[in-house]
Amino acid sequence: MTPPFPILIILVPLITAFFIPIIGWWRRDLCYPLVIAALSVSALSSVFILHLVGEGGTIHYYLGSWDPPWGIEYVIDHLNAFMAIIVSAISLIVALSSKRSVERELPQKVVYFYCLFLLQVTGLLGIVVTGDMFNLYVFLEIASLAGYALIAIGEDGAPFASFNYMIYGTIGACFYLLSVGYLYVVTGSLNMADLSRILPDLYHSKVVLMAFAFFIVGVGLKMALFPLHVWLPDAYTYAPSAVSALVAPLMTKVGAYVLIRIVFTVFKPSFSIELIPGTAILSWVGAIAILFGCILALGQTDLKRMLAYVLIAEVGYIALGVGLANKAGLTGAILHILNDALMMACLFLVVGAILYKVGLRNIHQFTYLHRKMPITMAAFTIAALSVIGIPPTCGFFSKWYLVLGAIDANQWLFAVVLLVSSLLNAILFFRVIENVYFEPANAHGDRGHEEISIDEAPLSMLIPILIVTAGILSLGVLSGKIISSVIQFAVPAGL
């Protein structure tokens, strides 16, 4: 009998999401523990699944016992299990930290917030476990719709940003759906494994080419790949802090996962690399995204908006790694999905903690912050070093594989882009770190030390930050283990 974990991962948060409005109507303070419980079940199931996949290979789960390609199939191989762990673990950590900031920022809407939060996580988890193209579309829309709503409950400007996001997101979804339709017309199948079997005979069909192009555009919009990123900065800046901390690390990464699936599983590498210059275009787009994101981030003084642009650059890293289409490059891209999820979660959680405690976002107002919130700022510094790519933090290791991939592919220009972006990131983050740690001497030369005392964020926010920071510090050194036990199986053979 097939173990039920693949479906548990999704069902538990989905069903809980429906119960939350009812229970919240009765006792509002039960929402938070319920969310934590549901996400813990998901996270534990994902860990268990990864264990199963490691032992016995790919798991297939037939929904309602309908055999594929007629029924919906959930397929979990190493890449899926890896993504499921990232999504469920990060969302659990963000949920843990959300309690106080949601109570403060959205006092009237706690119940709806948690309901939408769970729906969003359900969508993201669904995307990473399903083996069916149309089912993926359904989950993509669940996640997106929940995302639009979550972002819209933010501060002034959020409804407009969310509307903007919705227009772009819907266009992306249309493109995705169109190409699913195209593929269905020519193959009669929606199952990924089935498609990848049937498609090679049809690689020269114009319809298939169109489908591929539409896929890339659709997914590119969802993962905010330059130049389809326009919706992202506003949306993530105006969203409530708990929402930014959830969507920033996960939504784009799940998009990147879909990209990898389509480019290397649904279509064979031979199609994406050789038949059309798909990956080559992707790598150039990625490289430009990296530079564009970093340079625009330089112009921001709002920390949250700056991070949004950094995120665009980070998406560029992953796209570049996928586009390099060799073993090292793809390893780097997949490793970067994990690392960047951690870094972005950490940074956005820190932003949330700063907003909660002192209500500041402008980096020029951060003076004395290291006295008030020493632990939070230490975490920020570590995450920043990781984004820059300073060893032994994890960001260095994914960059190492990306650079190796670029050199391997004989594309030295991309290696240069990666390194230049490190330097740009260094400027970006040290600008903030200077403001936080160095104190301007006043006219008399003394710095007014005594009156500022420690005023840290509450433990419920601090502990998640510390967990993620510990991850950033340790996963880098452990990256060899992660690659040898998981990622190397996720890289398609023949690269």
Place this chain on the structure above:
Amino acid sequence: MEVASSIRPMLAVSVSALAALLILFTGERRRNLRELWTILASVTKFSLVASMMPTVLAGKIIECTIIDFSPGIALQFRVDAFGFFFGTLASVLWIATSIYSIGYMRGLNEHAQTRYFFCFALALTGALGVAFAGNVLTLFIFYEILTIATFPLVAHRETPEAVRGGRKYLAYLLTGAALVFFSMGLTYTLTGSLDFAGGGFLRGRGSDNLLRLLFVTFLLGFGTKAAVMPIHEWLPTAMVAPTPVSALLHAVAVVKAGVFCVLRVVLYVFGPQLLSDLNLWLVLAYFASFTIIVSGMLALAQDNLKRRLAFSTINNLAIIIMGAALLSPSAIIGGIFHIAGHGFMKITLFFVAGAIYVKTHKENVSELDGIGRAMPITMGSFAIAAMGIAGTPPVVGFISKWYLCLGSLEAKEIVFMFVLLTSALLDIAYFFPIIYNSFFSKPQGWINSGVDEASWLMVVPLTACAVISVILGIAPDAFFRFFQVATLAARNIVGIG
């Protein structure tokens, strides 16, 4: 070569990281306890390093693999003679600097002392990691830790000038690191390995021009930290840091780590054979000569004592690099030995500059007339160390210069001997006026107003370093067998290559 497995290198590296955490959690309120951690860690670190001496002298390599990163690369420490040499130097001088730092920081009542000691301990972890690293990736990891840990020390004063100095420091070093990163990736792609091997491992692994390019990117990368001209600009600017930082980091740990890395690349990645095949050694030697002469001349023009010392450091770092570039056994011995010799002498000079600053708040050479009468022990040590730098026997500087001159004759390039001799003359020209004026010039008015020696916490370390410079000059093996280890390292490189 025989390999002994031991956990000691890892302990030696991590003990100061542990101390850094203890320092951070102890904090400003219990400062005596905090300083105890620094002292304890420095002594423990030194004992751990020293305990490896018999094994290293027996010609064995101490290995300690912690975790595998990917095929062919691991986080690995391998203590060979050369790494041991640098590790001993850094850990010995850390003890001296720790004591001195306490005197200096308390004497000036500096702010943010916890951060200072925290970063200092972390920097030492970086330095020892660089010394013991078994492959380029491990080296790079600790190289970056060293860079980042030093940034808050450079910008310690937080004045606009200090912050600018810090930014410049980071801009230079991170750009250098990016170049190293690239070169490291290229090396790995070419060879599938990053492990150091005496005599190099790159030979025949790529076309000549590719290897030349790789050499240039490697050298520009590590050369920033070694302050090779024209990428030296950060070092004089970084002299805004507190003096113990300039002393240990900008005379020993950081810049010597840069030189150490350059030597590792020259001797253990490329190897003498490949360099002479590609004719790169001559280029490197001319490059170093240019730095030697120009920095010597620029030192003449500095009035700020620490800046003058900074240019003298640039000068001596280039001398060490030249030793490696000449590729002859004596030159390599001289170069490696000069790492220690210069370390002891230059740290003395910086300690003196700091002692003067703490007592008088004077930083400029032109204000020091007659100070030798008020602070005779301090200025006496200064005189010894300065003469040593210029290569006067019996101070240690003479021995390394002697071997370097021998080496340039062995390499049949007499030109470089003249470079060395000219630099010795320049050394005398920029140091002698200080010595002369401080002892024999008419004292300025403020000297008589009760200025005397600084606290013993500062005087003892600086005198000790000066005395050791003399002892090493008379009996190079008396102290930690520096000379023997240097010879061993050179033999290891040349013997295989």
